[in-house]
Amino acid sequence: MKMTKIYEGSHQWIMFGRDEGKPDNIIDTNQYVVRTPNRCLLLDPGGAELFAPMMAAVLHHAPVDQITDLFASHQDPDVISSLGLWDQALTNAKLHAPAIWEGFLRHYSCESIEYVPIPDNGGTIKLESVELQLIPAHYLHSPGNFHVYDPQAKILMTGDVGAAFEAPDAPVFVDNFAAHVEKMRHWHQRMMPSNQAKRVWIERVRNMDIDILAPQHGRMFKGDDVKRFLDWFDALQVGIAV
């Protein structure tokens, strides 16, 4: 598992991905970790197949008992089917996930982990002195979906928005936006159901101060590429399968 530190300040953001041991037939995912002095938050911790490499990677940054928080942007298996395993490994942790998915996600088993339901209008996660904002992003693509914004690090973790599918050794940042577009187009057109939801989300996100836009698949967008992405997404017609 490749680890890339994407923010270093009073706390850290680390991106995990490009897992070389991953079976070929499952989708490649990026996991993000927010590390404060005594706590650790895993954003979209990934599928059950990814549990062992992910856990092993996190142990480079935090001991098991300091993994206190998990966040699931939505209910998809590539996001959180590892829940049942984290549930057995962690003794004192919370899962922050959309309220509407509680009854669904509990199918993965969530007994020792406390399920903290995120209401439709969003909320926050407090991690020691860091406060992360949970930004509603419903219907992008999941009907109950949140992104995580860190105003201090200026990072917006966007789940499946901005996703692309890449070779296992692809760089972690977009370096040629024009070339990257083709890797994103069909995914966004096919997976995102609502032009209206997209418009509302873009309006909201344009007002945020963002250095890095960090999706759950593919490459992150940095600097001007963030705006380029928003403009491109704005102009894209989605929900094409009907």
Place this chain on the structure above:
Amino acid sequence: MTNQTKSQFIAVASITSELSAVMVVAKEISLAAANAKAIAFRAGDKAKGFQPITDFINELAKETIELVTNINIYALVLYRLTVDEYQKTAAYNKFELAAKMAEGAVYAKSMQEPVDHARLSMQDCQRQFKRDVSQLLGQLEAVMHHARAARVIAANSRIEASQAGEYLQSLQAVAESVDKAAHTIHDNVQRCRIALSIYRNS
């Protein structure tokens, strides 16, 4: 899933299916008993010896149904345990793998506790499963006992039927059906026991 887990799932599932067949047959016996009672009543003195037997058959059928109902509840518990054990074993294996992959990581040692804990709860599950299997085998033994008793009664019924004059044939048919049912119960329960016996507490 390992072969061991697979066969455990199959063993537990087969109990439920064998037992539902036993249930059907036990109900047939109960029906045969009611039938026999009516015939014995009509036959009056000629089937005097047969009357207490019909009550006996009925009682036996009722007890078998009750036992099987209990065993079915038990089988469900056993199924849940099997699922639990499967999940705990999977977790333990993943934790061990994570610990191995984390070798050299700063906090690799912190994985030891979850690994130990997972191993213990997996072993707990295995022990519990063996204990429950032993109990279930005991209950199945009781059903076998009933089936054997039913066969003895069937044999007695035949003797009594032979003295029932014109009712001979219908009473013999009752005895026949009880015997056949007892046979089926015996065979099905025997299959359950064989499937489970490899998991019994040694």
